[in-house]
Amino acid sequence: MNTRDKVAVVTGGGQGIGKATAKTLIENGYTVVIAEVDKEAGKDTARQFSSRGLVRFAHTDVADEDSVNSMIRDTVREFKRIDLLVNNAAISARRPLASLSLKEWDRVIGVNLTGTFLCTKHAAPHLKRTEGSIINIASTRALMSEPDTEAYSASKGGVSALTHSLALSLGPQIRVNCISPGWIDTSGWNKKRTVKKGGLSVEDHSQHPCGRVGKPEDMSSLILYLASPSATFITGAHFVVDGGMTRKMIYV
Numbered sequence: 186m187n188t189r190d191k192v193a194v195v196t197g198g199g200q201g202i203g204k205a206t207a208k209t210l211i212e213n214g215y216t217v218v219i220a221e222v223d224k225e226a227g228k229d230t231a232r233q234f235s236s237r238g239l240v241r242f243a244h245t246d247v248a249d250e251d252s253v254n255s256m257i258r259d260t261v262r263e264f265k266r267i268d269l270l271v272n273n274a275a276i277s278a279r280r281p282l283a284s285l286s287l288k289e290w291d292r293v294i295g296v297n298l299t300g301t302f303l304c305t306k307h308a309a310p311h312l313k314r315t316e317g318s319i320i321n322i323a324s325t326r327a328l329m330s331e332p333d334t335e336a337y338s339a340s341k342g343g344v345s346a347l348t349h350s351l352a353l354s355l356g357p358q359i360r361v362n363c364i365s366p367g368w369i370d371t372s373g374w375n376k377k378r379t380v381k382k383g384g385l386s387v388e389d390h391s392q393h394p395c396g397r398v399g400k401p402e403d404m405s406s407l408i409l410y411l412a413s414p415s416a417t418f419i420t421g422a423h424f425v426v427d428g429g430m431t432r433k434m435i436y437v
């Protein structure tokens with residue numbers, strides 16, 4: 186079987202890294218379901234890529250089990266199979282601990298960590314049949330921090346740990362891996378331009394041991410590889426894709 190017959194679900198595929206991942210997968214023959222909470226972004230992305238291959242938008246809140254269940258059920262009803270799940274959807278809440286409400290904490294954990302659990306739980310029976318794979322997107326913030334990022338960092342640490350736990354529970358049929366991006370500039374891939382005014386500075390790039398800020402394609406190419414038959418000895422692994430930043434000592 187080649188990728189022409191394969192079906193991938195990409196959560197948060199309407200914008201940013203998820204959108205670039207959808208594009209790479211479609212260009213490599215996958216049918217892609219964009220499971221996205223933002224209707225405008227999901228519809229626009231599906232429309233934009235429709236001439237390149239088979240792509241569907243499924244309005245989904247990954248933190249809501251009924252919504253996830255329907256998205257997986259509809260995917261299998263239409264395409265008969267699932268070969269790849271990319272758990273990419275995430276949100277953050279940067280706020281000092283004293284003013285971080287329980288509701289905000291719960292929503293960040295709910296989307297980033299519980300969403301990964303729910304999508305995996307409902308997709309797993311279908312991935313088992315195809316001997317498919319799961320790729321969870323964590324963050325280098327699972328490994329290091331700036332102040333006031335407790336909910337996001339904890340959620341991504343959870344995604345990293347959930348990955349090795351799932352790799353043992355779902356193997357050998359399903360491989361489960363995790364990628365932690367560093368700074369990835371998604372400004373050309375988002376509905377709203379989020380890049381800071383003036384774009385990226387020389388220093389933004391030069392501080393990276395690789396000499397540049399990351400691009401969404403740095404992520405999507407690794408996702409494509411990890412899902413491929415070339416990677417069948419890789420499971421439970423955590424890949425850091427950050428241009429070397431987490432290897433750099435910064436003592437003043």
Ligand SMILES: NC(=O)c1ccc[n+]([C@@H]2O[C@H](COP(=O)([O-])OP(=O)(O)OC[C@H]3O[C@@H](n4cnc5c(N)ncnc54)[C@H](O)[C@@H]3O)[C@@H](O)[C@H]2O)c1
Pocket residue numbers: 196197198199200201202203220221222223226245246247248272273274275276296300322323324325365366367368369370371375
């Ligand atoms: N861009 C970076 O520098 C960077 C760094 C580290 C980690 N990451 C991780 O990479 C992944 C993608 O990041 P990005 O920068 O492309 O983010 P983004 O905000 O550009 O895109 C995330 C997408 O997820 C969707 N989404 C949010 N909540 C959802 C929900 N409940 N259900 C379904 N979809 C939902 C959003 O609508 C959006 O389209 C995330 O997991 C993020 O934590 C990104």
